[in-house]
Amino acid sequence: MAEYDFDVLVIGAGPGGYVAAIRAAQLGLKTACAEGRETLGGTCLNVGCIPSKALLHASELFEEAAGGALAKLGVKLGSVELDLDAMHAQRKEAVKGLTGGIEFLFKKNKVEWLKGYAAFTGKDSVKVGDREVRAKNIVIATGSSVTPLPGVEIDQQVVVDSTGALELAKVPEHLVVIGGGVIGLELGSVWRRVGAKVTVVEYLDQILPGFDGDVRKESAKLFKKQGIEFKTGTKVTGVSVSGGKATVTLEPAKGGEAQTIEADNVLVAIGRRPNTDGLNLEAAGLSVNARGQIEVGHEFETGVDGIWAIGDVVPGPMLAHKAEDEGIAVAENIAGLTGIVNHDLIPSVVYTMPEIAGVGLTEEAAKEKGEVKVGKFPMAGNSRAKTNHEPDGFVKIIADAKTDRVLGVWIITSVAGTMIAQATQAMEFGATSEDIAYTCHAHPTHSEAIKEAAMAVTGKPIHI
Numbered sequence: 001m002a003e004y005d006f007d008v009l010v011i012g013a014g015p016g017g018y019v020a021a022i023r024a025a026q027l028g029l030k031t032a033c034a035e036g037r038e039t040l041g042g043t044c045l046n047v048g049c050i051p052s053k054a055l056l057h058a059s060e061l062f063e064e065a066a067g068g069a070l071a072k073l074g075v076k077l078g079s080v081e082l083d084l085d086a087m088h089a090q091r092k093e094a095v096k097g098l099t100g101g102i103e104f105l106f107k108k109n110k111v112e113w114l115k116g117y118a119a120f121t122g123k124d125s126v127k128v129g130d131r132e133v134r135a136k137n138i139v140i141a142t143g144s145s146v147t148p149l150p151g152v153e154i155d156q157q158v159v160v161d162s163t164g165a166l167e168l169a170k171v172p173e174h175l176v177v178i179g180g181g182v183i184g185l186e187l188g189s190v191w192r193r194v195g196a197k198v199t200v201v202e203y204l205d206q207i208l209p210g211f212d213g214d215v216r217k218e219s220a221k222l223f224k225k226q227g228i229e230f231k232t233g234t235k236v237t238g239v240s241v242s243g244g245k246a247t248v249t250l251e252p253a254k255g256g257e258a259q260t261i262e263a264d265n266v267l268v269a270i271g272r273r274p275n276t277d278g279l280n281l282e283a284a285g286l287s288v289n290a291r292g293q294i295e296v297g298h299e300f301e302t303g304v305d306g307i308w309a310i311g312d313v314v315p316g317p318m319l320a321h322k323a324e325d326e327g328i329a330v331a332e333n334i335a336g337l338t339g340i341v342n343h344d345l346i347p348s349v350v351y352t353m354p355e356i357a358g359v360g361l362t363e364e365a366a367k368e369k370g371e372v373k374v375g376k377f378p379m380a381g382n383s384r385a386k387t388n389h390e391p392d393g394f395v396k397i398i399a400d401a402k403t404d405r406v407l408g409v410w411i412i413t414s415v416a417g418t419m420i421a422q423a424t425q426a427m428e429f430g431a432t433s434e435d436i437a438y439t440c441h442a443h444p445t446h447s448e449a450i451k452e453a454a455m456a457v458t459g460k461p462i463h464i
């Protein structure tokens, strides 16, 4: 029996992989992490969560200044100009700082970074560049990349994916976004705020699939008010590029007459698919399911002893915090502890303005399981939101009609992404709506709307 080089080898240094590697090392296991990118942090830190939030934040401030919202508060700025180069520079700075931070954490925790793309050569062996290593445990955390749309070629100049849309050197006059999901709405908002006309083409009848029905309706209303145009129930059948401009051909999803629209840029954002190409899974005796994902059991174990998988490459929502939690859990399971992730309570947040957040069941899904009570409180009744000139949105709580246990919470307001943590924690502890209603919330905060929505479950909020 040959010696192992490592107790744990993690493939991929995204939020799933780098967290798994650090946790495994913290638990005393000799750990390495293979990553082919030039910097650590995966999709999330390099071309996902972080750079998109850097642009969302900056473009939001620009709109507040240029659109007169700051002047209304008594902050007069004179003429406001967009410096897109500076906006991009601060995005790159944010990415550099955070990816460098992971490299520091690897060194601090003695995680060895194997630079290069890994491919299996056996059940416990992997080749990274010229080096072949053996590990007692291998964690696949290779993440995902953009789903291509047949007939639409991404050139990253005119027709871009999310990575290209983060880097546009010029504000497009007209940006057509294919897909009314999270990426389309976040990046569509960025470019609209700095001056682009944005048209979102969505195949389904409504945007934001998977979100609560009320939330989907209200968000569409708010985005339209902000100036985004929607073509729902519509499919793109082709995009042609000529002279640096795109012609997008659309058809009703159910079939019908085609039409064309012109665009300076087209963003393809119709979902993401797992990365397994090039891993040589067959050498390890592994295969993927019909959706290209690696199936795992409750402890993130694959069908092959000693091989585990986490994050976007396994079934479940493709979210950084889900990947991170799985990273901690898999390392703990490898170390003989009990690592658990409650997949029923993974919050989702769309970082637009206002933010849109949810956890647990939608009203529609909860009703399929049994009788429910629903409490809703408008942000227009919340003193802090009103004072901050943010009257849009609401908090909605769905509770079991018999036990009062909270089944789902949905929030639209500026700080919904932060507020949803409270709801998630309450639900993790099995809270009833009454538990939330009788919890003291500081005044004046947006969070008081959660308490009022909980009071509304039994019909007695104070401020409406």
Ligand code: FAD
Pocket (backbone or CB within 6 Å): 011, 012, 013, 014, 015, 016, 017, 018, 034, 035, 036, 037, 041, 042, 043, 044, 045, 047, 048, 049, 050, 052, 116, 117, 118, 119, 141, 142, 143, 144, 162, 163, 183, 275, 278, 279, 310, 311, 312, 313, 318, 319, 320, 321, 322, 323, 351
């Ligand atoms: P990834 O982050 O994709 O990392 C996988 C890594 O593995 C990559 O660095 C890749 O280079 C590497 N790799 C792949 N194959 C190999 C190989 N054979 N050998 C070595 N290395 C390999 N999620 C949120 O929760 N919040 C957000 O705000 C958010 N914003 C997003 C914005 C955008 C524009 C995008 C595209 C995604 C966003 N996401 C967000 C989703 C989030 O980025 C992913 O869910 C998350 O990165 C998944 O983590 P992961 O570790 O599974 O994989």
Ligand code: NAI
Pocket (backbone or CB within 6 Å): 149, 178, 179, 180, 181, 182, 183, 184, 186, 201, 202, 203, 204, 207, 208, 209, 234, 235, 236, 269, 270, 271, 272, 317, 318, 319, 348, 349, 350, 351
């Ligand atoms: P998505 O799954 O959120 O949305 C894709 C949208 O495209 C859906 O509404 C779908 O109906 C539509 N669509 C599919 N095919 C289409 C077609 N041919 N024509 C028109 N519309 C079509 O995927 P998205 O936005 O690409 O994001 C990918 C992943 O990245 C998501 O799973 C998301 O979880 C993650 N992400 C998370 C963020 C966050 O947490 N804030 C931010 C950005 C991405």
